[in-house]
Amino acid sequence: MLRIAVPNKGSLSEPATTMLTEAGYRQRRDSRELVLTDADNEVEFFFLRPRDIAVYVGSGTVDAGITGRDLLIDSGVEAIEHRALGFARSSFHFAAPASEITSVEDLEGKRIATSYKVLVERHLAGRGVTAEVVRLDGAIESTVQLGVADAVADVVETGSTLRAAGLSTFGDQILASEAVLIRPLGDPRPGFDTLDRRIAGVLTAREYVLMDYDIPVERVARAVEISPGLESPTVSPLHDRGWAAVRVMVPRRASHRIMDELYEIGARAILVTQIHATRL
Numbered sequence: 001m002l003r004i005a006v007p008n009k010g011s012l013s014e015p016a017t018t019m020l021t022e023a024g025y026r027q028r029r030d031s032r033e034l035v036l037t038d039a040d041n042e043v044e045f046f047f048l049r050p051r052d053i054a055v056y057v058g059s060g061t062v063d064a065g066i067t068g069r070d071l072l073i074d075s076g077v078e079a080i081e082h083r084a085l086g087f088a089r090s091s092f093h094f095a096a097p098a099s100e101i102t103s104v105e106d107l108e109g110k111r112i113a114t115s116y117k118v119l120v121e122r123h124l125a126g127r128g129v130t131a132e133v134v135r136l137d138g139a140i141e142s143t144v145q146l147g148v149a150d151a152v153a154d155v156v157e158t159g160s161t162l163r164a165a166g167l168s169t170f171g172d173q174i175l176a177s178e179a180v181l182i183r184p185l186g187d188p189r190p191g192f193d194t195l196d197r198r199i200a201g202v203l204t205a206r207e208y209v210l211m212d213y214d215i216p217v218e219r220v221a222r223a224v225e226i227s228p229g230l231e232s233p234t235v236s237p238l239h240d241r242g243w244a245a246v247r248v249m250v251p252r253r254a255s256h257r258i259m260d261e262l263y264e265i266g267a268r269a270i271l272v273t274q275i276h277a278t279r280l
């Protein structure tokens with residue numbers, strides 16, 4: 001059985017479970033369940049703290065895991081980031097009261113509060129800045145007001161927590177993070193490729209839609225330029241010999257622009273349908 005670590009709490013938990021459900025796996029119904037065996041798919045899920053997942057994967061205790069890129073780096077563990085999963089996107093920044101500290105160099109000799117000590121220390125070392133990094137579990141934005149730190153380094157999603165605390169980001173983004181599928185160093189364990197292919201299938205199904213349209217035969221070449229598909233569109237003859245039917249995958253985000261352009265060149269009966277699952 002392939003052993004897979006899944007976040008049991010926090011921002012990663014629900015979207016990770018949703019992704020695995022869409023990939024055809026059983027998932028827990030009760031958030032108190034810690035282990036779940038999916039015998040049909042020969043996998044075992046362990047619901048663990050997001051921060052601990054990199055450690056279990058790094059040591060080879062489990063064969064795969066879902067965690068955040070920032071948490072993986074902060075764990076200091078060596079594991080392979082195998083695939084980015086497109087959810088729990090965040091950006092990691094320094095912040096301080098506006099005007100007091102405005103560059104990374106200004107952090108020299110200062111106190112920085114963060115939940116991501118390793119990540120921050122590595123970044124500071126890379127910039128040649130020496131500062132005291134204070135590790136705390138959460139509510140990092142309050143530390144400046146409490147006099148525990150001069151600046152913070154934290155996850156920023158919408159920025160509203162920073163604003164509410166009167167802090168502004170400065171310097172370059174330290175890291176762009178999102179959920180990632182990770183595995184231990186070395187060759188993937190048996191069964192890992194199936195998990196990965198299923199997850200890749202979910203990502204494609206989320207990113208693409210299926211488009212069908214009819215087009216006069218002499219405009220097929222132009223239409224295929226507008227909607228080239230992943231490899232090559234399927235073009236079938238219609239009963240009316242002057243027309244062809246085209247079926248093609250298009251990026252969801254571009255689907256309305258593509259429909260407009262196809263309509264302009266004479267395509268009709270343009271239909272878009274949702275893709276539920278794929279294996280490419």
Ligand SMILES: Nc1ncnc2c1ncn2[C@@H]1O[C@H](COP(=O)(O)OP(=O)(O)OP(=O)(O)O)[C@@H](O)[C@H]1O
Pocket residue numbers: 009010011012050051067068069070071088089090091138155156157158177178179
């Ligand atoms: N608004 C957000 N707050 C915190 N983490 C976020 C946010 N958006 C995305 N993430 C990502 O989620 C992961 C953090 O998950 P984790 O469960 O450790 O913290 P959390 O979501 O803040 O939960 P909690 O603080 O309740 O334990 C990181 O990879 C982080 O980049």
Ligand SMILES: O=P(O)(O)OC[C@H]1O[C@H](OP(=O)(O)OP(=O)(O)O)[C@H](O)[C@@H]1O
Pocket residue numbers: 137138139140141154155156157158159160161162
């Ligand atoms: O940019 P925003 O959209 O405001 O989101 C970012 C905030 O969300 C997280 O805190 P969380 O709510 O997890 O509380 P915590 O600090 O106790 O972990 C994170 O640590 C930031 O404080």
Ligand SMILES: [Mg+2]
Pocket residue numbers: 138
């Ligand atoms: Mg948090």
